[in-house]
Amino acid sequence: MVAYNYVFVGLLLLTAIGFALAPLALVALIAPRKRSLAKGDTYECGVKTHGETWVRFRIQYYIYAIMFVVFDVETVFLYPWAVAYGGLGTFALVEMVVFLALLSAGLAYAWAKGVLRWV
Amino acid sequence: MANDIPLSWFLYFAAAAFATGLVGVLLRRNAIAVLMAIEIMLNAANVNLVAFWRYGTPAPGAGPLPGVILALLVITVAAAEVAVGIGLILLCYRRWRAVDVDRYETMSG
Amino acid sequence: MDVGSALYGTPLFAQSHRVDLTVSTCVIWGLWLIVGFAGLFPGIVAYMVWLERKVAARFQDRIGPNRVGPFGLLQSVADGLKLLVKENIVPRSADQVVHLLAPVLVLVSAFLTLAVVPFAVGLVPIDPPSGLVYLIAVSSISPLGIFLAGWSSHNKYSLLGAMRAVAQLVSYEIPQVLSTIPVVLWAGSLSLVSIFDHQVAYGWNALNPPGFLAFLTFLIASVAEVNRTPFDLPEAESEIVAGYHTEYSGMRFGLFFLAEYLGVFSVSCVATVLFLGGGTPLPFSAFPVNLLDGSVGSYLLVDGILLAVFSLKVLLFVFAMFWVRATLPRMRIDRLMNFAWKYLVPLCILNIVFAAIWYEVVVRPGALTARNWAWGMIAAGLPVVLGVQLVFRANRKLAAARAVDADWPTVGTIAEASR
Amino acid sequence: MGEVVVARILFLAIAALGLLAALGTVLSRNLVHAALHLVGFFFCVACLFVMLEAEFLAAVQVLIYIGAVAILLMFGIMLTRNTRGDDATSLSGPWRLPGLVAGLCLFGALVFGINNAVSPSGASPWAGEAARPSLVEREGEPAWAAERRRAVEDMGRVVGEEFLTRYAMAFELAGLLLTAALVGAVALAHRDEVGAAELPPTVEALPADSAEPVGTAAS
């Protein structure tokens, strides 16, 4: 059965988590532990922490994130297309070119609008 | 193995998740939290769709996987909705410095 | 196609998307987990670190690690032991649970990607029908881990570094994913084993024009995905105090480190499988694979050859990355993002259409012939050249309007920028 | 037989984790924690998709939801100045109980309905122990069984075929929807950036951010 493949993925997941946690557990057992006030401070170039952690992030982050989401979703349509392409006629190519053109138009729009500039 | 998990278990899971999401939508006041609750609801519907696809007998002419196609479209729509929703939330945040759904009351009536 | 069926028709090495939970499967999986994932791969990674230090030292006219063991071979072991006894310092204000979760997430993502890589015939942990989507999906988890690392530290620089890192990672994920589409298109399958088979029959994917372009973009994007120089900006220690792992020390930092090198290893493997024909030593021949006749001896021979060549190719990639790191300076963040969105993504989108041309000319007829291949080189090669020119010219034209904003560090613009 | 028990236990574990994660999303005060719980929920749903033998969909679920949507949500939380993720206005206290009760009632009604579902035409009811249609090839199976087997074993291809033929319009429309979302969201965000410049800065921007280091190539 196809789904059984993912039993291995589950086991691998457990292995990986174990692989990550085992040394940490070991560290907790054997490594020295001396708490001190200064040690627990946030490290910001050695000077005392100033102000809130809040940094005024640019809206650019959001714009890149939506571009990413949109193109990521696009790939979800592209993969099935690529797989099925061989069994279908030319119309499949036409449809995909239309689809790609729509999304490239989105990219071109963002470019022309000047939001793809990290200033 | 998986052959014998009853269909209704999946439906129960979806129903519970859906109810949770709906409660979240009704009770949370932060717009981003509401957005997350909506995502839960959409996912619950997806679980339903895929479970019905796998367990059900398709009516003639329904195609090999209508449920999965619908679920894929829902995922697409959900992604677009989050993108748009965060955009609108940021827009409001810039105006009010808050993302509290109840706090925007410029209009009366 | 016939090669593939000839290969897998043999009952001994039957490879199928279908798996049954028989005892033999469980034993094989157990071996993979214990020997491969818990033993061999981390070991390889440890020696990659050693290799990098050696290589970098040579580039800088030093010797590199040479004290612990012969040629410093035990250096990695010593480093590991040191990490084990170092104190684990977590800032007071940090979010304790998430702080722990973040490196685990990154490491898990790096581990999971290796599950679908076919190292040789029959030597693949699993081969699900949607292997490539699975691969992309699990590798897309790591940005989340990196973000959480930065966020949970409650440190300005960590958060800033994490945001930048995520912005970079997600930007380069798009060209990375898009450049695998041609490969899928030609193989007609999402399974990495089928992609390998296709290359046995039709030659390495990197050896045709769209494939070469896809290979290049995939390489560049992958280097960025694993945060290597020149794209190692998220951890730029001179600017934002090592970025998202500022507040990580001891073993937790070690996990990030391990994940990074594991990532290098896995993208090298994936690039080898997708574009360089896996372990086949000759580009247009089914050479070791056609020796398979169903006997155990032939199987061992073929897999031996495949594995050796595979390792060589991976080593080549790894070495290239070390070389790049030792040579190139770090990119500026604006150029970095521009390069992803204004060069790579348009190129990849165009390349999908070129790949379809190649498919129609070379793959669709059913078998690789010299005539089809020559036609394909012309029909797909010209558009590729034109497409690359188009993208670069468009960028140059747009950049010319604002000289300092040139997206790719050309000599002239650097001079102007530094003025 | 043992396999069935294992599968059921696995299902129950995943479902329980998923529901806990969903509850965590709804109840966490800290928005980043809520988003993390949401990621857990998405992952559990992906696991359920695998159990439903829709592995392509599971991969897509991880790719889109965990890889992309979660990142976008995190960015949204950060950009609304919520770096600690604390949400002062989480659940309004007096409404907590009635809300939960209402949710439970809805759930109860749905469960009752699912148990007593009457499908038209006497199709298999949902509640019983009815097994899912087998994928094993049989003589004289109906056409849809073969179709479904193909769909399960090569979902990527069948999805592609469906999207390019039957659902061609839905497919193009999805492209249009994504483009529209991109264009609209960029237009809103972009314009807003100009508008925000006029707002008095409520919190001083950090030098580390307002002046990105330039020309590190030289360093």
Added chain:
Amino acid sequence: MPVNALPMDLRDFLRVAPAVLLSAWGLVVVAADLARYRRRDAESRRLAVGRLTLIGVGLALASAVALFGIDSLAQSDAPRLDRLLGESFASYFSRPDGLIFFGTLASGLPTDVLNVLFLTLLGLVVWTSTAYAFTDDLGEYFALLLWATVGMMLLAASEELATLFIALETMTICLYLASAFEKSKPRSAEAGLKYFIYGSVSSALFLYGLSFVYGLTGTTYFDAIGRVLGRGGHEGLAGNLVGGAALLLMLVGFGFKVAAVPFHMWAPDVYEGAPAPVSAWIATGSKVASFVVMLKVFLHALGPWSNPSNELMGPGWLGVVVVLAAATMTYGNLAALAQRNYKRMLAYSSIAHAGYILVGVAAASVSTAGPEAAGAVLYYLVVYAFANVGAFAVAAWLARDRDGDAIADLDGLARTSPALAVCIVVLMLSLIGVPPFAGFFGKLAIFMEALRQGPSGTRIVLAWLVALGLFNSVVSAFYYVRVLKAMYLREAPSVGGLQRAKSAIAVPIVVATVVVTACGIVPSPLMDLMRAIARPMLTATTLDATAVTDATPAAGATARPRPVAWTTPSRPE
């Protein structure tokens, strides 16, 4: 490699030419705005982009009219089509079953008529948008309007749930974005967010209900759903709690989209906050499309669930719709009485109208002549849409000159622009439902359909509903008359009153008035057309569907007659 895929027919893309044209034109508008018009001053840029958009709408309209011509020719007289286009060309276009893309979309007279309607309305809305400056991102704004319309046209044409869902979302997401586009007003952003949250919650509810419908029937095609539901030996919804839940959830989803009480909360805020043309498009286009698809889903697909036991409160959606209708029209009208704000008043008025239309939906499910009743609903929708586009053009006028939207801002309009004041009077009278205007005939038709003979129990309740509707119409007169009072009985403010309307405001008002008057004086052509298209719209069937029913054994034996009598083609008359 076996080719299992369905044979694709590229002609289908020609049949959706209006949608294709509009989508492409949206890109053209954005590109043109960015490349050419950006440097112009605001006024001329607005006009130029608006004009460009109108050209696109005109092209799409032309294609829709051409398709309409072809379809009506083919329907009335096939040989004439051959003569006109040549035999091969005519057969190229003929589509006997009226379905394209393997039955996921309808294409035929109903779709063509609705496309023409949407495009005409869109033209008016676009024209209104050029009346005043509310955004800097003009190209994007117009593109979103166009793309929302693409969603509407495909939504109204959809014959399958997946297509329905994606079209619905395309429409609403574009509208969420468009309603937040007013740069200077915080309330516009608020409107966008509110609309977004309510809208996406409602689509989640709708989707969940939809998933159960899919689970119960195993298909997503409307026609097949109707067949499967009508086939079984079960008493419709009786005892089928999950079917009921699915039905309720879908009703809630549609209730949100059409702003039916108690799911109307978003409407007043959104209508008030969004820019006037966007409000107009939400109130008209989105509502028309939602109602059309609601008719399709509830009468065609879920028709067997309407009320199989012929009692009003029997298991079925009829009772719910009746309650919704009563609540919606009463609440809408009463709340509108309290409004001083013109746009809010229109919002509540549109809620009230949704109530009247729901009466029509209820009537269509019990009436012995369902398509006739559905035709009445469509007629009402057309009239309502035109009247509202005109009314919202007035809102744009207020926003342009007074930067406000109070009814009091209309003071003394009769003196400054008497002609337009008369037009507004006509529109308001039509919205009330005063005889010579089309609104009256719309209401009349719906109420008459509701009173037609149905099962006895239902008839009494529907009669009460009609009585309530009549009462509500009287109530509504009070708030509409307030507008007339402001125009005719008050003095204009000495400074800052309404200026002369330019064509962007005058044309929509005049066109709406003409339509409303013409359809009022001669109601029958439009009514006949709507009745003619209602039947194919609600019974669209793939040609091989008969084979589908035959394939299931014993279907003929156990098949109950579908409770809605009109599905049997023969009517004694």
